[in-house]
Amino acid sequence: MIGNFVTTRFNYILGWARKYSLFHYPFITACCGMEYMSTAASHFDWDRFGTGWTRFSPRQSDMLVVCGTISHKLAPVLRTVYDQMTEPKWVMAFGTCAVSGGIYDNYAVVQGSDRIIPVDVYIPGCPPRPETVLDGLIKLQEKIQKQEQEWRWKKRK
C-alpha cells in the first residue's frame, strides 16, 4: 500500500520536473525555422515556459522539434536523429508541413512527419504564430504531466 502511494507521488513529481526542463533539438528545415527563431528569441521567449536549452545534439535533448517540410530525401535523416535521442523523448510537429505535408502534396514531400516517427503534439499553421507554438507547448506539458513516467529502477508488473 505504502509502495503504491510513493510510486504515484514520484510519478507526479517526475512529470513535473520533466515538463519544465524540455531540452530541445530543433530539426529546422524550412520556413517554420523563422517562426522558431522568433519564438525562441527574446520577443516571445519560450524559455519562460521551461524550454530553455537548445541542444544541438540529439543525445542530450528531450524534445525533437520537427520544424518544416520533410522531403523523402531527408526522411532517413529524421529517423536517425530520432533514434539517437535517449528516453524519455517527445516530438513536436511544428507547422502544417510537419503535421500533414501541407500544401506540398507531390512527389518529393513526405505527407507528415508522423509517417516517419511518432508525434506527440501537432501545431498547425503555415507557419504557426509564436502564440500558437506556446499554446502547443503548454498542451505538451500537460501531456507529460499526465502520462505514466518511466525510470530505471521502476518495478514492472
Place this chain on the structure above:
Amino acid sequence: MTTRIQKEASKESLLLNMGPSHPAMHGTIRIMLELDGERILNSEVEVGYLHRGFEKICENRTYFNLLPYTDRMNYVSPLINNLGYVMTVEKMLGIEAPERAQYIRVIMSELSRISDHLTCLAAMAMECGAFTVFLYNVKAREYIWDVIEETTGARMTTSYIRIGGVRADLHPGYKAVLKKAIVETRKVLKDIRGLLDKNIIYLNRTRDIAIVSPETAISYGWTGPCLRSTGVYYDVRKASPYAVYDQLDFEVPLGERGDNFDRYMVRMKEMDQSLRIIEQAMEKMPRPSPSKLMVEALEPAEAIKASRTKRVEKEIKLSPNLEGSERGKYLDILGTDKKYVVPPKEDTYTSIEGIINHFKFFMRGHGIRPPKGEAYFSVEGGNGELGYYIVSDGTDRPYRLHLRAPCFHIVSALEEMIKGHYIADIIPTFGSTNMIGGELDR
C-alpha cells in the same frame, strides 16, 4: 553510395561529414570534407534536402492559386518573391499596377529585404558565437514584421502582392508603426556595428577569409550583395528599374575585397539604403482617392431593417476581411479589369453580376489566361537577381515555371570558397552566403 570525394580522396587524408542535421547547416545542406589536420583539401556540397517540387506543383495550379507557393520560396523575404512572380505575369498580360500600389510594393519589398539581411546576419553572427547580435536582430525583425502584419494580416507568408496591384491598402495607422520600426531598426543597426565592426574575434574569423575575385563571382553567376561585395556594380533595381525605383534616390554599396567581412558590410550598408528608400516612398506616395462608396454604404443590420419596408437602394457595407480591400479602394491599389483582378467581396455577396464574375475568375479553365508565349522577368531579391521564367500555352495554368534562384548560384561556389581554409572558417563563410533552403532546392 560512393560520392565523388570518396573516389578522389587520398589515403592519408581524413574524410568528415557535416550535415544535413547540423546547427550551422540549417538542416538542408550537407558538406563532405577531405581534411589534412584541420585544413580543407577538398569538399563536396550536397543539396536537395528541401526539394519540394515547386516547379512541378506550379504547373498544376492556376496563375492565381500558385501565389502562396512563391511566398515559401525565399521565406525570409516572401514579398519580393511575390513581386517577382506577379510582375512576370503582368509582363505577359501587358498590364501595370496603379501608382499607389507601385509605391506600396516598393515599401513592402524593402521591408522584406531588411528582414532578409537581418536574419542572414543574425544567423552568421550567432554561429560565430555572437548571440547578442542574434537577439538584437530578431528584435528588429519583429518590429518590421509588425508593420507587415498590420497591413497584410500575416507575419511571413503574406501572399499580399497580387496580379494587378496589392491585396489591400495600407493600414490607416501605418505611418506611426513604420516610423517606429525605422527608428528601432536604425538603433539596432548601430548597436550591431558597435558590437561587430571592431570586434577582434569577429574580424579574425571574417577578414580575408573566403576571398572571391570579381571574375570568379561572375563566372559563378553571383548577383546581389555577394556580387557587390567583390566590387562589381550590378543591381537589378538600377540596371533595369521596375516599379518606381527609378524615381527614388539610393546608392548601391560596394565592397572591395570580396571576403566574408565585405559581405557582412555590404548587407549592413544596404539596410541603411533600404531604410532611406522606405522614407522617400512614404513621402512620395500618392494619397488615396476619397472613396465615396464607403461613406454611403449601410451596415448590414441597418440594411435588413430597411428592407422590411422598402427596396434598399444604397450599397451594403460588408467586411471584406482585410482592412483596405474595400471596393472603393480598388482603383488606387488593384485596378478594375475583371479579367485579372478578384472581384470585391461586397460585389460577390450582394449582386448576381459580382458572383458570376467571381465564378468566372476561380472556375477551372477560366481565370487569368495569359496569351501563348514566354516571359522572363527579374527583380532584386534578398540574395540577388530573382528571375521567373514562365511559359504559357494559353490556358489558366503555366505550362512551365522556372525560378532563377540567386542562392543556387552562390552556394554552388561554396566548394571553391572553403578550399584551403580551416574547418572553423566554413561557419562564417557559409553564413555569409545566406543559404535559404526553399530557394536553393525549390
Place this chain on the structure above:
Amino acid sequence: MEKKKVIEELKQKFSEKIKGVPVQLGDEILLIERDSLLDIVQFLKDKPYSYSMLLDLTCVDYKGQEPRFEMVYHLYSIPNVQRLRIKVSLSEKDLRIDSLASLWKNANWLEREVFDMFGVDFKGHPDLKRIFMYDGFEGYPLRKDYPLRKRQPRIQLRK
C-alpha cells in the same frame, strides 16, 4: 552595344546555324542549331559583346511535339546591361547537348539540375549525377509524363 547590332553581327558570322530570331514581349529569342551552341556562346562571351554571366539555364518539355525538349539559356552582359535568351531544340531520341561547364562554373550545378529533372545528357560535364533527388529515384520528375504524386520513399513509412 545595342542588342540589335549584336544579333546582326551574330547572323553574319553564323548565318546557317541560326534558325530564327523571333521577338516575344520585347525580348529577342535566338533559336540555334544544337552543334553550334558552344561556338555561339563563346563568341558572345568575348568582348565587345561581353555576355559574361550565365544567368540561367533550364529546359522545357513540350510533350507530344517534335522535337520534344527545348533548352533555354539566359545570358547577361554587365557592361551593355542586357539579357539574351538562346534556345536549342532537342529530340527525345537523341537527348544530348554540349556542356557549358568549361565556360561557366555555375553551369556545373545548373546542368546537373536539368539532368536530374529532365534526363538531358550533357557531353563534357565533369560530374553528371542527380542533384535534388536521391540515388535510386527512377524517372525524371519535371517531365510531363511523370505523375505529380508518384512517390518513391527511401525508407519504410509508418501506417
